Amino acid sequence: MxxxxxxxxxxxxxxxxxxxxxxxxxxxxxxxxxxxxxxxxxxxNLSARNLRRGSSTGTIGLVLEDVGNPFYSGVTRAVEEIARLRGRQVISGSSDEDPGRERELALEFCSRRVDGLLIVPAGLQHSYLVPEMRAGTPVVFLDRPAGDVVADTVLVDNIGGTVEAVTHLAAHGHRRIAFLGDAPDIFTANERLRGYREGCVRAGIGYHEELVAMGPHDQATVVTALQRLQSMREPATAIVAGNNRITVHILRSLAGVAERPALVGFDDFELADLLSPPVTVIAHDASALGKAATDLLFARLDGDNSPPRRVVLPVRLVPRGSGEVHA
Amino acid sequence: MxxxxxxxxxxxxxxxxxxxxxxxxxxxxxxxxxxxxxxxxxxxNLSARNLRRGSSTGTIGLVLEDVGNPFYSGVTRAVEEIARLRGRQVISGSSDEDPGRERELALEFCSRRVDGLLIVPAGLQHSYLVPEMRAGTPVVFLDRPAGDVVADTVLVDNIGGTVEAVTHLAAHGHRRIAFLGDAPDIFTANERLRGYREGCVRAGIGYHEELVAMGPHDQATVVTALQRLQSMREPATAIVAGNNRITVHILRSLAGVAERPALVGFDDFELADLLSPPVTVIAHDASALGKAATDLLFARLDGDNSPPRRVVLPVRLVPRGSGEVHA
DNA sequence: GGCCACTATGACAACGTTGTCCCCGAGCGG
DNA sequence: CCGCTCGGGGACAACGTTGTCATAGTGGCC
Structure with missing residues (x-):
């Protein structure tokens, strides 16, 4: 200049x-x-400008688990969209489910003076954010709740979804329904397990621990789990998969297998309708999640200082065939 | 302080x-x-620090077409990974194939004094970047070349890929091979069309314009195009799809159709191997593309000022079944 | 002609840091 | 006791902007 x-x-x-x-x-x-x-x-130079004006930096920080996962990239896209309408840029980073990395990213973003933070929590401790929040940086947690701070949160109805999945399978005559979920220290995995359990009880088929295999899962552990489930005295005739990656692992394990158990997956995914049989899923909208969280964040930026809210987005069962097959 | x-x-x-x-x-x-x-x-306050030190802002700008597209989210993930190793944050934005938006994002990032720019070009004019490049901001174009500036570029072998696709189909006896591509003003779409044409000529089956349908495509236009291709006097018995989205549209259009043309899609995608028949594709690695581009960018940041490079990453045909079927 | 309103412009401080330079006092050798 | 060194710490400017205030010139009106 x-x-x-x-x-x-x-x-x-x-x-x-x-x-x-x-x-x-x-x-x-x-x-x-x-x-x-x-x-x-x-x-x-925008940095200098913002420094001088003491105003917003025009940026939003987004910490998620993995942009490479279609679910989170859908979230990212929605966040970006809203941010754009409000004249903000998005800085994002993947925590890979590592609480330390999540914290590092979030604090780095705070050092950059983002206007607000959107976080898919990897850990259960978020008190490190208290000073930032007190200093006026709004924080919205999405997909999972914060561990030890009270803050805005947008979730999906994990319990309702798995209850519905089990109910659906039971309605089609299944009595031995298995659940393959992610590591139980992940909030969503644990909630979905709870929903599974409740669904089993409600359907009158009882909860049997032997039918549960929690992760972390990769292709190999899923194969092992499926073998175990099928070689039981009373084999599982149906499976509820805890998330999109596990669903895919299951599908890959079952490829070419003649007698397939029924399957309902949590999370919808592209091409689910084109597989044979098409995959029945508990669908929820990544972009709705991103949008709800970002809307909430901007409401805070606009001065809304009502008590923290917890928004739970509905899920819906999309029957496509795989959850209706009989073993 | x-x-x-x-x-x-x-x-x-x-x-x-x-x-x-x-x-x-x-x-x-x-x-x-x-x-x-x-x-x-x-x-x-990192902004103030960077301002005072006149040093790097520790950020990389990434302009792509749509983070929501699995291909680009794979690229994003790879970029993020390398940036992280080098202590940089990634600011990204989607251009939605709009040159104006691309420019807006790139210049916004420049105003934020990013250390470097990675751009998936939406348009053909990039002279607006000349001042920035002259001022020392390294720019690497990926997936497509810049329009009117000489700069580092990382591409995939579009022509080689489609030549191979056509060759593969011809080797399985197909003589009427169609090509459904994206809008021809998109570099990759045009290159792939060229490869298709060359493949036809090399295979001795001739290039017939009637077998080509360029986009932009959505589900409806793909359905129309397929109808046209199949109601010809000599119907197409095989199709080369120009990118992952078109492949999916084609698959969806063909769902439930008994007599399916053979199909080879450009871009690999998750679950391609689990469809029936599994989809033969020209595969190339999104993360390899992101990594190559980011490595190049960091080399420039490390002081490499050799003449601009053009890197072309190989593709490979992954035969899975859909490209081998006979009509 | 004197005064006022108004336009066009500049000088200067400040935003939150950090680099440069300087100062003070203690310890030590001669 | 003097002078020197060295460890610890502060004053101040500067990074690239913008907000505040001042100022010079211009034209109009009584």
Whole structure:
């Protein structure tokens, strides 16, 4: 800006005025300044501007588990969309389910003075955010609740969803329904397990621990679990899968198998309808989740300081065939 | 920092020294400062720091077409990974194939003084980046080349891939091979069309314009195109799909159809192997693309100022069944 | 002609840091 | 006792902006 001012033969304040479309600059002066800007390829330094103005940095921090996972990339897309409408940029990072990494990312974003934080919690301790929140940075947790702070949270109806999955399978005659879930220290995994259990009880088929295999799961552990479930005295005839990745592992394990157990997966995924049989899922909308959380964040930025809210988004069972097969 | 200094009864410079682990602070003083930092929940303002030091902002800008697309979210993940190893944060945005939006995002990132830019070009004009590049911001284009500037570029072998697809289909006896591609003003779509044409010529089956349907495509236009291709005097017996979305549209259109044309899709996608028949694809690695581009960017940041490079990543045909069927 | 209103512009401080330079006092050798 | 060194710490400027205030010139009106 200094260089521009020198080249145009004006003070830097005048350049600032031109750059900010402030009134009170003579057209001919403005033209000279614009020419200088063009010639030098000047671009205003936003950091300096925000520093001086003490105003928003125009950024939102997004900490999620893995952008590579279609579910989270859907969330990211929705967040970006809303942020864009509100003139913000999104800085994001993947925690890979590591609480330390989550914390590192969140605090890094705070150091960058993001206007707000959206966090898919990896851990259960979030008191490290208390100073930031007290300092006025709104934080919204999504997909999972915070561990030890009270804050806005947007969840999906994990329990309702798995209850519905089990109910659906039981209605089609299944009595031996298994559950393959993620590591039980992950909130959603645990909730879904609870829903599974409640569904079993409600359906009158009882809860049998032997039918449960919690993760973390990869292709190999899923194969092992399926073998175990099928070699029992009373084999499982149906499976509820705890998330999209586990569903895919199961599908891959069952490829080419003639007698397939019925299957209902938590999380919808692309092409589920084109498999044979098409996969019945508990669907919930990644972009709805992202949108709800971002809307909530912006409400806070707009001055809403009502008590923290907990929003639970509905899920719905999409019957496609795999949950209706008989073993 | 001012507050911390006051509370600890020292000057702000001493606080700065403590925060930066600089030597020359008495342990007992440091302790007092740390206590004050803790009590106030102080967090150093990175913008101010970077402004003062005139150093890197520790950020990388990433402009892509749509984070929601699994291909690009794979790219994003890879970029994030490398950036993390080099201590950078990623700011990203989706252009939705709109050149204006691409430009807006890129320039916004420049205003934020990103250390470097990774761009999946939406348009063909990138001279707007010349001042930035001249000012020292390295820019790497990925997936598609820049329109009118010379810059580092990482591409995949679009032509080789479609040549191989056509060759593969022809080797299985197909003579009427169609091509459904994206809008021809998109570089990759055009290149793939060229590869298709060359493949046809090489296979000795000739290039017939009637067998080509360029986009933009959605489910409806794909259905129409397929109807046209199949109601010809000599119907198409095989199809090459120009990208993952078109492949999915085709699969959805063909669902339940008994006599399916053979199909080879450009871009691999999850579950392609589990469909029936499994989908033969031209595979290339999103994360390899992201990694190559980011590595190149960091090489520039490390001072490499050799002439701009163009890297072309190989693709490979993954035969799975759908490209081998006979009509 | 004197005064006022108004336009166009500039000087300067400040945002939150950090780099440079300087100062004070203690310890030590001569 | 003097001078020197060295450890600890502070004052101040500067990064690139913008907000506040001041100022010079210009034209109009009584």
């Amino acid at each position: 200094n260089d521009v001012a020198r080249l145009a033969g004006v003070s830097i304040k005048t350049v600032s005025r031109v750059v900010n479309d402030e009134p009170g600059v003579h057209p001919s002066t403005a033209e000279r300044v614009l020419a200088a800007i063009d010639q030098l390829g000047f671009r205003r | 001012n507050d911390v200094a006051r509370l600890a009864g020292v000057s702000i410079k001493t606080v700065s020294r403590v925060v930066n682990d600089e030597p020359g602070v008495h342990p007992s003083t440091a302790e007092r400062v740390l206590a004050a930092i803790d009590q106030l929940g102080f967090r150093r």
